[in-house]
Amino acid sequence: MKTAPLLALLGGAMMSAYAWSAPEYIADVDIPSFDGTQLDANLFVPETPPPEGGYPTVIFTNSWGLEKHQYHFQAKELAENGYLVLSYSTRGFGFSGGLVDVAGANSIADVGVLIDWLEANYPVGKLGMAGISYGAGISLLSAAQHPRVDAVAAMSGWADVVEALYPNETVNLVWGGLLVGTAFRKEAELTHLWSDLRNGQNMESVIEFAAKRSAVSYVDELNANGTAVLLSNNFADYLFKPNSMTDFYSLLEGPKKLLLNPGTHAITETLTGNYGHIWTTTFRWFDHHLKGADNGIDREPKVDMTVRISNKLEHFEDYPVTQESTTWYLRPRFTMFDNGSMKGSKYSGWSWRNEFHGGADTFAGTGIPLISDALEGFGIPVYTPMLAINGYFAIEYKSPVQWETLKIRGEPQLEMWVKPSKKEVQLNAHLYDVGPLGLGRLITHAPITLHSDQSGQMQKFDLELFTTSYDVPPGHRVVLAIDTQGLIYQKPDNTNYTIEVPYSSSKVSSLTVPHL
Template sequence: MKCSPLLALLGGALLAAQAWAAPQFIPDLDITSFDGTELDANLFLPDAPPPAGGYPTVLFTNSWALDKHQYLLQAKALAEKGYLVMSYSTRGFGQSGGLVDVAGGNSLSDVSVLIDWLEANYPVGKLGMAGISYGAGLSLLGAAADPRVDAVAALSGWSDVVEGLYPNETVNLVWGTLLVNTAFQRESYIDQVWSDLRGGHNIDGVIEFAAPRSALGFADALNANGTAVLMSNNFADYLFKPNSMTDLYTLLEGPKKLLLNPGTHAVTETLGGNRGHIWATSFRWFDRYLKGEDNGIDREPKVDMTVRISNRLEQFDDFPVTQNSSHWYLHPRLTYFGNGSLRSSPYSGWRWSNEFHGGADTAAGTGIPIVSDALEGFGIPVYTYMPAINGYHAIEYQSPLQWSTLKIRGTASLELWIKPSKPEVQLQLHLYDTDALGMGRLITHAPITLHNAEVGREQKISAEFFTTSYDVPVGHRVTLAIDTEGLIYQKPADTNYEIVVPYRGSRVSRLTVPHL
């Protein structure tokens, strides 16, 4: 059948108009939750009839202290791709009623109520949840609690509340204070938990509070539900460090994807997402597991790791990404003005010991809290002039000169023998990339606090550094710097203590660094 040029032109215009039609936006929805609390939400509805199985649907959950407007750009983009998209303000934030319960039972019940509402009002197909920070944690917990959640994109989230606020029994003072003081409408027990944590009281109660809010304990539920889980975390995220998320990743048996990026908590995702990679990958994840598109993401390497400073993307089949590691053993320094050394064999010389003291911070550290961490995402590391680290209040150990690039990938760890002079002591562990002029770039760090150490007794402590990806250039050294204070963390009440590091055949301290 022939078609006139005029009809063809009109038909093309209609098709073009349909292709470029904007989704319908409903800016304000009040949805009543199970206990009468009003939840404030918005909705993007595609300007196209639903597929046979219903609209692929995404439920966006806000970050801490933000609201339903946080994901307008992402929600609109998904709606233009045929998704039904709801964003809501979690209870206690934005215009929603109720009190913040830190991803507690009320907030999880809200998730199921919102899914009920969507299914009652629209043809919902497969459904996913997504969010940054608080929204990421709620997405993981919501997916574990409600099997209707088919896929998750959890960005800058957590899987272990205790690790976030109390890493190695060290109070995360800056981030914890920021969180508590920005939840203006909060349950009263949150103040009690934070007070207990800061005072070192009722830690069992803190752990009890954290358990139902930690997705690490619900891996079996995520596996049973068959949830497709994408997680993204950042190397300089000193609130929710990547370590607990890599732990959760290893427990997942269904479809899974792990993104590890430079930058700090939530900033990397908010400011473009690692050159757009995080959001683009999240959209592809939903296209595969909600829309059913065969876009290949399920056949690609499961781990995307972006190298710090260079921002070069690397992909690996799984995590851990390498089984190779270097073991460096700590050897003593001769004076307060010198450095110890990191060597490939244990110390076998005369019985020796070094000491350093609490009472003051040193040049070793993580930079300006939050600010320095955020700058790392733009390739600006934390620098320290290593000779300026006070040897009375710290101790340093240097590796041999690197004759080839040392590609650190994963989680370094330290086994350290110490003899403390007080029952409560804190150590701040730092790994630096040090050049020939003594300038050090921070590779990673970790705090550790002992609250009931045996005074005057030699004892071994162990700690994992924050997971990282970093290239130490040819001609540089790795430096382990240990002091007793860090700007992010709460200090012991009494900082007048001494740490002795013993060296002999039965007291071997060792640094382990994973690398390609």
């Protein structure tokens, strides 16, 4: 028997089946919104017949400055698996009309129009929304206000706009300026609000604007809707820090999952996806909540956390992932050329004080803005020569040597007494892993700007450093380095100030580190 004709026949049948199952791609769809604004979209339509109840459907929403083609490959893959997929450009971006309103009422109303259009033209089943950055925020806000959204995958999104652009009352200058400067068709209000924030004026209006656009303001609606929410954020995302997202996650009562990854804002999801884990989990999330697939994702641990630098993936039942912590108490340095120390017992010696000054940045920092943070996602850390940190403009405290691996997981907490010489002063706290050669790898950091009439008086502040997952190797120390400026933050107008740190039995400062 000759097999060649049979193989040819089978091959042809397989090719025909593949062609039959390939989704239809409609490259340009113009959808008029409620106010006549044209929204530019594209659409993948499965060639397979719709299941009973309609196609599982996903709407992709673009990141800031991007447009409808951003998720082309992900949309195509979903469509090949039976999904109806619409990708669109939000108003003010791409070829969509209108003006950027930062996930305002118009943008959220647009989503309702898109859902109406889909339901009027196709058999729509359960519906999901997904996006990175701006698309993540709009997806969460839309799901809260449109109960027809059954599931969300929000990657590098925000829960609190104020925390993003004004962390601990510190203006996020680099990221805020980048956002405002790259929205070329925006409502004039955005420019005015950014100016007010930078100048510390009309703050009630700024906060009101931000609250309306913050997912945490609508957590009750999401819970009432029963929306299945997948959140993914990155440790070195200094725009949408993971802290507010972990708080938001804790408030959700419906199906939920949290991914915490190395890397910076949107880069991890866009380039590597944490070795594919983020997008694979997103597809499984939709398969279960939109298609009804029994793939086990609802029975798995709710939190996936990838360790910085090593990129080791860990799974935890919930967040916070540990109740264990170690508290170190800050001890004085005796000259500006020395370091202070951190020990497990409270300081009880003679009253002492140290000083450091504003007016200059130091080697303590987050590296090159955006670039260093992006490299971390590939396992390339930020190194700092600790001996080069100027003791006149900064102060350092070193822990005991760690003889076992210290697995830091969560948000370190700093409680510190200071006496600032001016009403407005800024402090940048950096936590380092320092080896025997004196090179420090950044574990986490956080800024805080004190605005107080208590200049010249002792005051205590509490600072939650940004969420992290980091393993300090045996033989290394943890070092806390504090200075008064950071490259990504707006510094006070007058930086000619002194920070005095007191030490006494009544003025005890401490650092608490959560760990496994």
